[in-house]
Amino acid sequence: MSDEEIIGELKEVAKYYGLVKFTRHEFDKVAKKCKGTAVLSRFGSWEEALSKTGFELKKRSKKARHFILESELMVEMARVFETLGHRPSKTEWEALKPKFSYTTYKTRYKGWVNAWRHFFENFKGIDLESEECIESIGEIEQVPIQITTEEKRTIPLKLRLRVLQRDNFKCVYCGASPATDSNIQLHIDHIVPFSKGGKTEFANLQTLCQNCNWGKGDDET
Incomplete structure (x- = not known):
C-alpha cells in the first residue's frame, strides 16, 4: 500500500472515533485496508502516524477513561x-510526564497505593506480546538498535x-519486594557479568535489590 492509502485509512478511523486519539488496538478493530503493524512499519511510531492525518485529534476526556485497557496502564506503571527503580510518589510520577495521569490510576483503583498493590499482584499475568502492549512499549522504544540485543550492555x-x-518483582537473592516495602529498589543484573x-x-538476567546487587562487587545493571 502507498503512504496515501494508509493515511486515508487512518483518516477514516479517526472520523469513526470522532477525531479523538485512538490506539493501534482500536485501529485494528475498525480498519479495513491494513493493520496497525503496517502503519507502525511505515511511519515508525503511532504518534507520528496519527500526525499524518492532518487532524488535530483530541485527547480522551475524563469520561473516556474506561477505554484505557488495564494492560496499557500496567505497562506505563512498569516503565x-x-x-x-522504586515505587513512585505522586510528585515523582507527574515529573516523568507519564502517558496516564495520577488521577486516572487513583480513580480506577480507588487509591494510589491500591493501584500499585494491584500492579505488583497482577503484572505477572500481563501478556507483553499482546497488540496493545507491543504498541505501548514500541512508542517508548523508538530509537533503532544498530547491534543485536545480545551484544549490547543496555537492556x-x-x-x-x-x-x-x-522474578515477580522480587530480589532473587533475598526476596525483597517493593510490593511490601516502598523503599526497595530493584535492578536488572547480568548473572554472568557483561x-x-x-x-x-x-536467561542471563536476574532481578536484584540494590543492596544485593552492590554486594556482588561487580555491578552490571
Missing part, C-alpha cells in the same frame, strides 16, 4: 518503575519487563 525495556515478570562475556539475554 515508570523501571525508570526510578531494552521489554526485556527488563519480562525479567521482572518472571564485562566477562555475559550476554544481554533473558
Whole structure:
C-alpha cells in the first residue's frame, strides 16, 4: 500500500472515533485496508502516524477513561518503575510526564497505593506480546538498535519487563519486594557479568535489590 492509502485509512478511523486519539488496538478493530503493524512499519511510531492525518485529534476526556485497557496502564506503571527503580510518589510520577495521569490510576483503583498493590499482584499475568502492549512499549522504544540485543550492555525495556515478570518483582537473592516495602529498589543484573562475556539475554538476567546487587562487587545493571 502507498503512504496515501494508509493515511486515508487512518483518516477514516479517526472520523469513526470522532477525531479523538485512538490506539493501534482500536485501529485494528475498525480498519479495513491494513493493520496497525503496517502503519507502525511505515511511519515508525503511532504518534507520528496519527500526525499524518492532518487532524488535530483530541485527547480522551475524563469520561473516556474506561477505554484505557488495564494492560496499557500496567505497562506505563512498569516503565515508570523501571525508570526510578522504586515505587513512585505522586510528585515523582507527574515529573516523568507519564502517558496516564495520577488521577486516572487513583480513580480506577480507588487509591494510589491500591493501584500499585494491584500492579505488583497482577503484572505477572500481563501478556507483553499482546497488540496493545507491543504498541505501548514500541512508542517508548523508538530509537533503532544498530547491534543485536545480545551484544549490547543496555537492556531494552521489554526485556527488563519480562525479567521482572518472571522474578515477580522480587530480589532473587533475598526476596525483597517493593510490593511490601516502598523503599526497595530493584535492578536488572547480568548473572554472568557483561564485562566477562555475559550476554544481554533473558536467561542471563536476574532481578536484584540494590543492596544485593552492590554486594556482588561487580555491578552490571
